[in-house]
Amino acid sequence: MSDHPVVSPDSMPENGEMLHEQLYRYAEDLQLMVARNRELENTYQLLNELVKSSNDMHLVTDKEGVILETNPAAWQIAEQELLERSNLENWVLASHLDQFNALLDYARQDDAPLAAQEGRLLLRRRRDDAPAMLVSAQIVNQHNGTDHLHWILRELTQHNAEYDPTMSATLLLNTVEGVMVTDQNGKILAVNPAFTHITGYSQSEAIGQNPRMLNSGTQDKQFYREFWQSLFEKGNWKGELYNKRKNGEIFLQRLSVSAVRDDEGKTLSYICIFFDQTQAEKKLVHLAHHDVLTGLANRVLLGDRLMQQLSKARRSDGQFTLIFIDLDRFKQINDTLGHAIGDAVLCETAARLIATVRESDTVARLGGDEFIILAGDLAGDEDIRMLCDKTIAALSEPMQFDEHEIHIGSSFGCAEYPRHGDTEALLMLHADQAMYQAKSTGGSTCVIYHADIDLPC
Amino acid sequence: MKKILLVDDHTDIRRLVRITLGSTFEVFEAEDGVKGLRLALEIVPDLIVLDVMMPGALDGLQVLGAIRSAPVLSNTRVIMVTARGQVSDYEDGMLRGADAYFIKPFSPLALVAAIKEHLGL
Numbered sequence: 364m365s366d367h368p369v370v371s372p373d374s375m376p377e378n379g380e381m382l383h384e385q386l387y388r389y390a391e392d393l394q395l396m397v398a399r400n401r402e403l404e405n406t407y408q409l410l411n412e413l414v415k416s417s418n419d420m421h422l423v424t425d426k427e428g429v430i431l432e433t434n435p436a437a438w439q440i441a442e443q444e445l446l447e448r449s450n451l452e453n454w455v456l457a458s459h460l461d462q463f464n465a466l467l468d469y470a471r472q473d474d475a476p477l478a479a480q481e482g483r484l485l486l487r488r489r490r491d492d493a494p495a496m497l498v499s500a501q502i503v504n505q506h507n508g509t510d511h512l513h514w515i516l517r518e519l520t521q522h523n524a525e526y527d528p529t530m531s532a533t534l535l536l537n538t539v540e541g542v543m544v545t546d547q548n549g550k551i552l553a554v555n556p557a558f559t560h561i562t563g564y565s566q567s568e569a570i571g572q573n574p575r576m577l578n579s580g581t582q583d584k585q586f587y588r589e590f591w592q593s594l595f596e597k598g599n600w601k602g603e604l605y606n607k608r609k610n611g612e613i614f615l616q617r618l619s620v621s622a623v624r625d626d627e628g629k630t631l632s633y634i635c636i637f638f639d640q641t642q643a644e645k646k647l648v649h650l651a652h653h654d655v656l657t658g659l660a661n662r663v664l665l666g667d668r669l670m671q672q673l674s675k676a677r678r679s680d681g682q683f684t685l686i687f688i689d690l691d692r693f694k695q696i697n698d699t700l701g702h703a704i705g706d707a708v709l710c711e712t713a714a715r716l717i718a719t720v721r722e723s724d725t726v727a728r729l730g731g732d733e734f735i736i737l738a739g740d741l742a743g744d745e746d747i748r749m750l751c752d753k754t755i756a757a758l759s760e761p762m763q764f765d766e767h768e769i770h771i772g773s774s775f776g777c778a779e780y781p782r783h784g785d786t787e788a789l790l791m792l793h794a795d796q797a798m799y800q801a802k803s804t805g806g807s808t809c810v811i812y813h814a815d816i817d818l819p820c
Numbered sequence: 821m822k823k824i825l826l827v828d829d830h831t832d833i834r835r836l837v838r839i840t841l842g843s844t845f846e847v848f849e850a851e852d853g854v855k856g857l858r859l860a861l862e863i864v865p866d867l868i869v870l871d872v873m874m875p876g877a878l879d880g881l882q883v884l885g886a887i888r889s890a891p892v893l894s895n896t897r898v899i900m901v902t903a904r905g906q907v908s909d910y911e912d913g914m915l916r917g918a919d920a921y922f923i924k925p926f927s928p929l930a931l932v933a934a935i936k937e938h939l940g941l
Contacts, residue, residue, distance in 0.1 A: 381903070382832045384925040389836065392929045 853878030
């Protein structure tokens with residue numbers, strides 16, 4: 364039993380009347396909604412126009428990345444018909460697929476904030492000759508129940524990339540040329556790592572100094588007069604000069620200096636780019652005198668050393684020995700195990716030869732599997748045999764490359780100055796003959812030249 | 821989908837409200853207080869739209885009282901609907917025990933807005 368005043372059913376409006384009144388309220392609300400809908404449509408049209416005329420590329424995709432809608436700016440990737448229904452993933456270059464998937468994964472989360480997530484993508488374009496396009500990509504999850512993702516892509520290549528100062532900085536960090544920037548008075552403002560490598564002055568030592576610190580005193584006043592005249596008149600100078608490193612060493616520098624001027628022609632700074640000619644020449648000389656594979660002396664350097672050794676021995680009645688070495692069955696290793704293993708055997712042989720001879724001796728490779736030791740002051744059969752036996756033993760130790768264990772034998776032929784010859788040609792010939800005899804006896808042995816070798820067997 | 825229970829003896833009003841809410845909510849109906857309370861205890865709706873004046877053993881206010889004392893319905897929101905000019909001071913005080921109340925004829929837009937607000941949508 365309810366204890367509040369009971370309302371008599373008589374006072375209730377008739378059901379029909381109540382329904383009418385309620386229907387009028389529905390009609391009023393409908394009128395309101397129609398008006399609101401019109402406003403929304405206008406807003407939608409406006410936004411649509413904005414997106415259409417935007418320079419940014421707008422794409423709507425489903426959650427898998429399949430493109431559903433595009434604006435005209437997006438058609439620089441490909442024609443609309445080609446673009447729509449394709450997966451955006453197909454237009455992203457492999458280098459940026461991880462970025463793409465990260466963006467997609469982020470936007471797919473149900474609780475991803477509405478705020479745009481941003482990343483960078485590199486896109487290929489339909490026209491094969493068109494360069495790839497770097498874009499900043501924003502992805503907006505609309506959360507409106509449609510499962511659609513809204514992508515906004517803005518091209519970076521034409522704008523930001525061109526002006527990216529970190530690019531030129533990276534460039535300077537990695538060049539072999541030394542770079543130095545000075546103000547209009549010659550005070551050093553910046554140098555790159557190659558500058559430090561070439562001159563020996565660290566960045567902190569160089570900045571604030573005058574390039575005079577590199578002056579070797581080699582060039583005369585006339586040289587510098589012409590140098591400055593060219594800079595003032597043409598805005599640049601190119602040429603070679605000798606400068607001095609921090610350690611006092613004088614080196615040849617190929618230098619190019621350019622003046623940076625403002626619109627009125629006033630010099631703001633100088634940019635100096637130089638190349639270490641001395642170092643480059645040293646490298647060339649090294650290349651010309653050494654075997655590229657093993658780093659040993661080559662035929663040219665061996666010839667020089669042999670001439671030096673000859674003239675020294677002639678002056679002082681000295682002695683020395685030339686030892687020819689040939690690896691036994693090397694061709695077989697090359698043919699059966701391949702050139703990579705063959706080259707490794709040659710390098711290992713070179714290392715073992717260097718390790719057994721004295722530092723003052725020269726070890727050379729003449730090409731193929733032929734090596735030569737030029738041993739100064741070595742003379743007498745006993746001493747020669749001792750060195751050769753030691754070296755043969757060192758070479759006969761097994762070599763391990765990957766799963767291959769290689770046993771290599773070697774044949775040695777020796778000729779001593781002046782006992783077996785007093786010219787370069789004779790010594791070479793006799794050492795070679797001795798080596799062939801060692802080989803013919805089955806290898807892994809040493810033969811010292813003796814007059815009987817000349818006789819036919 | 822949130823569950824909404826309509827308790828009203830007017831078939832046409834129930835039908836109007838069902839059409840209004842049907843695309844957004846799962847809508848249940850009862851035509852008097854007793855059936856309404858029984859269904860409420862069974863389905864535990866998130867919100868009940870409850871007419872005050874109904875024939876039968878329980879009117880809307882009694883149903884409201886029962887709902888408020890049923891622990892199983894402690895999270896259920898109640899919106900009362902009553903006819904214009906029919907509310908006494910006493911009833912007004914009782915109606916305040918509901919989460920909201922509407923006077924018939926009510927604006928369907930306002931009802932939807934109130935339901936969404938009370939369900940935290």
